[in-house]
Amino acid sequence: MTESDKHSLATKAQEIAPRDRPAEETTAAEGEAREKLRALTAEYEARMDEVADLITRVRHEINNPLTGVLGQAQLLLREDLPERAKKRAETIEALALRIRDIVAQLRQVQKTSKG
Numbered sequence: 273m274t275e276s277d278k279h280s281l282a283t284k285a286q287e288i289a290p291r292d293r294p295a296e297e298t299t300a301a302e303g304e305a306r307e308k309l310r311a312l313t314a315e316y317e318a319r320m321d322e323v324a325d326l327i328t329r330v331r332h333e334i335n336n337p338l339t340g341v342l343g344q345a346q347l348l349l350r351e352d353l354p355e356r357a358k359k360r361a362e363t364i365e366a367l368a369l370r371i372r373d374i375v376a377q378l379r380q381v382q383k384t385s386k387g
Contacts, residue, residue, distance in 0.1 A: 324382050327378050327379075327381060327382040328382060330378065331375050331378050331379065331382070334371065334375050335375055338368055338371055338372060338375070341364065341368050342365065342368035342369065342372065345361050345364040345365040345368060346365060348361040348364075349361050349362065349365065
């Protein structure tokens, strides 16, 4: 849920909050507005769950081949390679590590969306 969405929900909640009246005096419009707010909140929560599930799948699909690429590059770097080949293996390793860091950031997004 974006900050704009949160602000919008908070504003709507303030608009429909009871104003020092007993519960039985709330109007039908207020009850309807509360129900709409509940439905909207449930919809956003469902979307956030979908986003978290998508992030989980994407992380898995990237991490599996990435582990192989990174491992192979590191194994190559242990060998006695010509300088040009060594530079290429170092580049592969550096880029794989960068991707690994990006995937780790996705985990933080996933935690936030489930939060």
